[in-house]
Amino acid sequence: MDANEISGYLAKGLTWLSVGGGGYMVSLVGLGLAHALSQEINSQTELEQVVNQEVSKLGLDRSKIKARFGENGIDYVVKKADKHLLNIGGSIVSTRATVRHELYHILKGDTEHKSFLRTIFLEEPRACVYGLFKLKL
Numbered sequence: 001m002d003a004n005e006i007s008g009y010l011a012k013g014l015t016w017l018s019v020g021g022g023g024y025m026v027s028l029v030g031l032g033l034a035h036a037l038s039q040e041i042n043s044q045t046e047l048e049q050v051v052n053q054e055v056s057k058l059g060l061d062r063s064k065i066k067a068r069f070g071e072n073g074i075d076y077v078v079k080k081a082d083k084h085l086l087n088i089g090g091s092i093v094s095t096r097a098t099v100r101h102e103l104y105h106i107l108k109g110d111t112e113h114k115s116f117l118r119t120i121f122l123e124e125p126r127a128c129v130y131g132l133f134k135l136k137l
Contacts, residue, residue: 038097101131
């Protein structure tokens with residue numbers, strides 16, 4: 001095998017990797033944007049009601065989850081000691097589907113892992129699917 005043949009295979013491989021990876025990322029972003037079609041949350045009171053309903057559906061311990069509305073426009077969940085902080089930022093995608101998405105991270109123990117590849121290829125896709133379709137993967 002000469003250098004030209006090797007570089008040809010490498011170019012084809014990188015092309016397919018970029019097409020596949022690009023398609024994957026577009027679909028992941030699309031799932032995230034679809035969250036905006038769910039019931040919007042506009043206050044701390046609404047957030048508490050939705051969290052109570054969704055926590056009971058997942059069988060999580062509500063006493064170990066602190067819900068906070070309207071902090072910096074970002075939706076996330078983090079583990080602090082033996083509790084989780086669920087922040088729903090008050091943006092256009094602060095919805096019931098987003099709450100389900102973040103609670104699913106708690107259910108699956110995703111707040112315990114710090115691997116970028118695990119997050120992108122396992123944790124985020126399955127949380128997106130549960131957030132939108134309530135399918136447990």
